[in-house]
Amino acid sequence: MQYMTVKQASERWGISDRRVRLLCAEGRIEGVVQKGRSYLIPEDALKPIDGRSLRGKDIPEQYAGLFVSIDEIKAELDRRRPLTAGELKRLQDEFLVEFTYNSNAIEGNMLTLQETALALEGVTIDKKPLKDHLEAVGHRDAFLYVVSLVKDKVPISERVIREIHSLVLMDRPEDKGVYRRIPVKIMGAHREPPQPYLVPVQMERLVSDLSHDNRHTIETAAMFHLNFEGIHPFIDGNGRTGRLILNLMLMQAGYPPIDVKFADRRQYYACFDSYYRDNDASPMVNMAGEYVKERLSQYLRLLQD
Numbered sequence: 001m002q003y004m005t006v007k008q009a010s011e012r013w014g015i016s017d018r019r020v021r022l023l024c025a026e027g028r029i030e031g032v033v034q035k036g037r038s039y040l041i042p043e044d045a046l047k048p049i050d051g052r053s054l055r056g057k058d059i060p061e062q063y064a065g066l067f068v069s070i071d072e073i074k075a076e077l078d079r080r081r082p083l084t085a086g087e088l089k090r091l092q093d094e095f096l097v098e099f100t101y102n103s104n105a106i107e108g109n110m111l112t113l114q115e116t117a118l119a120l121e122g123v124t125i126d127k128k129p130l131k132d133h134l135e136a137v138g139h140r141d142a143f144l145y146v147v148s149l150v151k152d153k154v155p156i157s158e159r160v161i162r163e164i165h166s167l168v169l170m171d172r173p174e175d176k177g178v179y180r181r182i183p184v185k186i187m188g189a190h191r192e193p194p195q196p197y198l199v200p201v202q203m204e205r206l207v208s209d210l211s212h213d214n215r216h217t218i219e220t221a222a223m224f225h226l227n228f229e230g231i232h233p234f235i236d237g238n239g240r241t242g243r244l245i246l247n248l249m250l251m252q253a254g255y256p257p258i259d260v261k262f263a264d265r266r267q268y269y270a271c272f273d274s275y276y277r278d279n280d281a282s283p284m285v286n287m288a289g290e291y292v293k294e295r296l297s298q299y300l301r302l303l304q305d
């Protein structure tokens with residue numbers, strides 16, 4: 001392991017020696033070695049973020065460590081050179097295929113990752129349903145729409161949610177973009193979604209509550225996801241639409257989008273059970289946070305290579 005001195009760290013991070021010492025003494029920098037009165041700091045240590053940047057937000061104690069570490073990696077990334085347009089496009093294209101594959105697979109789509117990539121290029125996969133091809137294309141278009149919303153700084157509204165849903169359900173003209181008119185059940189769930197006449201009012205409240213939400217984005221987005229799925233406002237496509245909205249919220253706040261893996265689906269479902277059976281949202285908040293952290297770290301590694 002390569003180390004730097006307190007002085008070198010203070011120069012690199014643009015903060016005083018005294019502040020670096022304090023951070024070392026408080027255990028805020030991972031991997032620090034104390035030698036007598038001096039400290040050795042790992043060469044690749046991240047600059048701890050200023051606690052003040054989280055100030056003003058309501059952060060429950062249990063999430064503080066995770067959110068601070070996420071925001072430290074994000075701050076470090078923001079200091080690095082920006083990705084070029086070509087690099088960004090490449091990363092987005094790769095993400096798009098994987099996200100489309102995983103999100104659709106969770107809902108029973110039979111296309112493999114490779115087949116999803118081909119279907120998005122317009123290739124028809126032998127012996128796979130047309131519906132699965134259309135779902136891939138619909139999800140791709142919905143994600144690109146989400147990206148355009150972020151670029152144009154369009155705030156979340158019920159209209160935006162219905163638009164996303166319209167793209168997800170592009171092959172279902174009579175259901176797309178409209179709230180359901182019949183009761184639904186979620187397979188294996190503890191929660192019964194509300195009666196249809198309650199959907200508009202609950203959706204309106206869910207969206208309007210965002211305007212006075214003072215939590216960290218990760219918690220806000222995870223809670224929105226839990227509550228949105230609990231309302232299950234559409235007749236179909238709630239899972240896919242909900243994961244797209246989750247990403248819209250993350251990207252609007254400058255975080256990378258996340259891809260709930262098909263392989264992690266049991267853990268993902270268990271997050272809903274914890275919330276609706278035990279009133280504990282933390283598994284979903286932690287799962288979303290860990291996904292964001294992993295993705296940010298992946299970007300950082302890319303820029304270090």
Ligand SMILES: Nc1ncnc2c1ncn2[C@@H]1O[C@H](COP(=O)(O)OP(=O)(O)OP(=O)(O)O)[C@@H](O)[C@H]1O
Pocket residue numbers: 106107185186187188189190191229230234235236237238239240241242269272273276
């Ligand atoms: N216990 C639960 N309580 C609330 N929501 C849940 C629960 N378990 C899973 N979900 C959410 O519901 C989604 C699946 O719901 P459902 O099977 O009704 O799908 P859908 O409305 O047809 O939408 P899609 O086809 O995109 O899933 C999951 O992907 C998840 O987001």
